[in-house]
Amino acid sequence: KQEVTQIPAALSVPEGENLVLNCSFTDSAIYNLQWFRQDPGKGLTSLLLIQSSQREQTSGRLNASLDKSSGRSTLYIAASQPGDSATYLCAVPEGAQKLVFGQGTRLTINP
């Protein structure tokens, strides 16, 4: 059974810093890994999707890497802004199309 873990559970940094969020999964036989952002009381916004054949994916200030063999992914956020404050979730497919989520990292960027 796939298990996804995210560390840290919470992170607070000053504006402008670069930061890394971590995601690990127990079963390396994944098709892809997806990073999401969730604002309080809202749904999920897809940030990046990395296919199993890819090592990294970039979108603006976000860069996600994937190391399947070690069961790890990282989300790098450059030059953080207060608007980046949210909970970040990673997820991998299991079975047909079901997604298994990590517990999330609650990020606070202080002005």
Add this chain to the structure above:
Amino acid sequence: GAVVSQHPSWVICKSGTSVKIECRSLDFQATTMFWYRQFPKQSLMLMATSNEGSKATYEQGVEKDKFLINHASLTLSTLTVTSAHPEDSSFYICSARPFAGKNTEAFFGQGTRLTVV
């Protein structure tokens, strides 16, 4: 990206009544949609997989008679919480993929906050 819309965004109902939540794919067709539940400060847990034109597949421990799912068209799935009780209060989110298959990106609705009083 593709758009998935949920309605309502929030609902308050009395204990014992039923509540229907709609999930629509606005710019694509989805033969399969997913319903998740999220408790405060916790991650998402899959409740069921909604299949267009056939019965939903429920995860272990989810009462299918309590959480009725109907997927009558390629753009609409509904979740009805029947005889709701306070313990059903939660955040419900639906998801769909524009393209079938395991390698494709999943998109989520904005969620529905259900409060049963």
